[in-house]
Amino acid sequence: MHSYRSHTCADLNAKHVGENVRLSGWVHRVRDHGGILFIDLRDHYGITQVLADPDSPAFSELEKVRSEWCIRIDGEVKARAPELVNKNIPTGEVEIFVRDMEVLGASKELPLQVFDEPDFPEETRLKYRFLDLRRETLHNNIILRSNVVKSIRNRMDGQGFNEFQTPIITASSPEGARDFLVPSRLHPGKFYALPQAPQQFKQMIMVAGFDKYFQIAPCFRDEDPRADRSPTDFYQLDLEMSFVNQQDVFDTIEPVIKGIFEEFGKGRPVAQDWPQISYKDSALWYGTDKPDLRNPIKMQVVSEHFAGSGFAIFAKLLENEGTEIRAIPAPKGGSRKFCDRMNKFAQQEGLPGMGYIFWRDQGEGMEAAGPLAKNIGPERTEAIRQQLGLEVGDAAFFLGGKPAAFESVAGRARTVIGEELELTDKDSFKFAWIVDFPMYERDPESGKVDFSHNPFSMPQGGMEALSAEDPETILGYQYDLACNGYELISGAIRNHQPEIMYKAFEIAGYPKEEVEKRFGGMVNAFTYGAPPHGGCAAGIDRIVMLLADESNIRQVIMFPMNQRAEDLMLGGPSEPTNEQLRELHLRVIPAEDK
Template identity: 55%
Template sequence: MHRYRSHNCGELRAADVDTDVRLSGWLHNRRDLGGILFIDLRDHYGLVQLVARPGTPANEALSSLTKETVVRIDGKVSARGADNVNPDLPTGEIEIEVSEVEVLGTAEQIPFTINADDGVNEEKRLEYRFLDLRRERMHRNIMLRTAVISAIRHKMVALGFNEMATPILSATSPEGARDFLVPSRLHAGKFYALPQAPQQFKQLLMIAGFDRYFQIAPCFRDEDARADRSPGEFYQLDIEMSFVEQEDVFQPVEQLMTELFTEFGKGRTVTSPFPRIPFREAMLKYGSDKPDLRAELELVDVSDVFAGSGFKAFADKHVRALAVPDTADQPRKFFDQLGDFAVQQGAKGLAWVRVGDDNALTGPIAKFLTEDDIKSLVVALDLKPGHAVFFGAGEFHEVSKIMGAVRVEAAKRAGHFVDGEFRFCWIVDFPMFEKDEETGKIEFSHNPFSMPQGGLEALETQDPLDILAWQYDIVCNGTELSSGAIRNHEPEVMYKAFGIAGYDKETVEAEFGGMLRAFKFGAPPHGGIAPGVDRIVMLLADEPNIRETIAFPLNGNAQDLLMGAPTEVEEARLKELHLSIRKPQVK
């Protein structure tokens, strides 16, 4: 028999009764019922129940061991009594009568329970991450991640893509976040940068003629944590394609996501095809460029209704309305709670009215609305008896943010939200440029390397703020999975686009000389996208925080509490790297 096991803890069934077995694993739980010990033994594959009878050496050995001790046991498989069968456990029809025990790894008193969620804080969980990963939920999440990445690789190859690796040590990149810098020992005073994304390299692979590339790419950005963003490092499915237009990129990505979320979605459906929603339409209808389409309500711009109105709270402001069917008879508490939610989002309050019979409006602001206002609202919002209408007024972006959140919350509270589905969409037609509100300067609004719609002619003849880019995002259930674009592969277009944003030709050549040089030697039209693997798994696992799907994440302060990173470096190593430390002064 094998030194440690003849079977794993998850595979024994009723057909194995009377078989002599050897198992190894962790002592997951222990129960003493009248001197008879029942032990749950756990390994990677599952749980199995052990039985140690009173007066046996096995009972004596197992009764004194701490939970999470690693043991090897010998025993015989026996059938559980009908009343003791556990239908929720794959091994629930059998148990192991233990005859011999060997301790393989002793365990100190554990700092939190493994077999239940005891509400331990995240800092403690990350400090003892190796224990946290023993929990069923965390183990399941990490194995889901493994399976998803494996499936992605197989599906991408089947779609005709080739997996290629790109450098980790490279030059700094204008990706929009801070680089992690690596000092050079051989080149004093110079630094490598860890890649924020393989953007330039994957474009160079297209210029080199490889046509369809993908990579499960590690990316590094020195940015703050969020629930859907891990600080430090993350992984993305990096994709690039040659001789493509926007729809050519959408097709394989849409097929991949539909198959992936169907396979691992635990019965949740995937709506397909994915709608294409222009950026400006998304901001107007949903208040966000990453709309949650499970909320089956839309915002409507009613600013024109109140232009020049005597109602000063709305007059000459941007006003967005949300009509919610079948809610007029809700108690006042419903409206007050939604108003409190709006305040939490930054609003001063939430105006509302009810629509009664004959489209008569009642509510706090009804008395301020003229007959013409009411008629216009009825038409604009297609109001019917039973509707409630909520209003937000102010500056466009502020109203969008607040009312976008109210739209989703109102849908959930009023029964207009669809659970159990993955609703994807493409957000398209992003503006190429925007104006900085403080300086008035024209700058890139998204990715500076995107091709403007209309090419060089658009850059030379249109108002920069009217130019759209071949840029797109893929969104699922309110979470942005990725941005992508058809790339600008023409040097003259690149010079012109950067010129509009205030970069002279010399600066462009100094910052992006490698790419420009490549473009001048025959660059194909190309485009791509890079969906976040961590976010994909987060959605599939139905986890609210991305760190729950990463084996060893940094905490919210970008610290590794398990390994103690970041650490100080001894003076000799700093000298070797030509570095000195200048710490901020403590005030």
């Protein structure tokens, strides 16, 4: 018999009754039932119940074991009585009568309990992550992640893609976040960088003549943490294709993502229709560029109904250039109590409030109620109702000003309304491509023009648009894929023509010399017959987070950092030794007290 096990803790069933077996695993739970010891023994695969009574040679030793001790047991498989069968586990028909036991690894008193997964502070869970990973939910999440990555690889291979690895130590290349810098010992005073993404390398792979590339790529960004973002590193499905347009990329990646969600989504419906929504429309309708389409609410502009109206606040607001009034329809939200609650929500978000109208049945017909209705009169309120398609028992909320000032709040209000009124379908996955991102944005204070999204994207209209159009009107071949309120994919058709690239950067204030200094390797490659190409990257961590029904990305990462970008388990970041600093020709300057 093997030194540690003849079977796993998920293998045994009724057909093994009478066999002598050997199992190894962790003590999940100990129960003493009137002198008979019952132990749930757990390994990676499952749980088997083992037991011993005073007649067992191993009884006295088994009495000493505690939760999370690692043990080996030998024993005989016995059938459980029919009324004691546990149908919730594969081994629930049997139990093992223990005849021998060996402690493979005793455990100290536990800093967190594995059985039953009670709540513990996240700091404790991260410090003792090796214990936290023994818990069923987290353990299953990590296995899910492994299976998702395996399936992605198979699907990409099935579409004719080749997997290539790009460098981890490279030159600094701005990607919209801070680099992690790595000092060079051989070149004092110079630094490598960990790649924020394989952007330049994958583009040069296309120039090198490899038609379809992909990689499960590690990416490193020194970012402030969020619930859906790791503060240090993350993994993405990175892909690039030659001789493609935007729709080709969509047609390639859609079946991969759709297939993953159908395979691992636990039977939840996966939308088959993935609309393409312009960035401008997404901001208007949903208040965000990553809309949750499970929520059917779509915001609308209703400025015309308030211009010159009796509601002075909105009427005067509309006299200023660039202002508008937007309505958030709220089907079934037609009660003063709910309207007041949403008004309070707006105040908590930093706005003076949120106007509203709700429609009620007064017996003699429909009536519009609320302060706004009284100020603008029945004709205007009826026009608003008809535009929004609302009925008795419904409401509408209103925000006004320059869209940039209230758009995000409106988006959050839409989310809250959808959830509170139970309009949002929580049990499905709905996707939308967000397209036509603006190439540039202007800083409202300095007036400086800069890239708004991806500087390597091909501008729609090419050189002609760059030369003749207002930068703020130029769109790029840039796209994101949103799912249930999260950005899953970001990508673009690349700017592969040096002269167009120089012009695009010139508009953003980067002279030719600066472009060549920052991106000289890629620009140089483009002078040797670069093909049109494009691609995208899909966030592995976020995909698994959605599939696992988690709201915190750390729940699907094996060894994550905490909110302060610290590794509590291994103690990173740590102070370097003086010898290390001397080798790297570095000196640490103490931080000034704030």
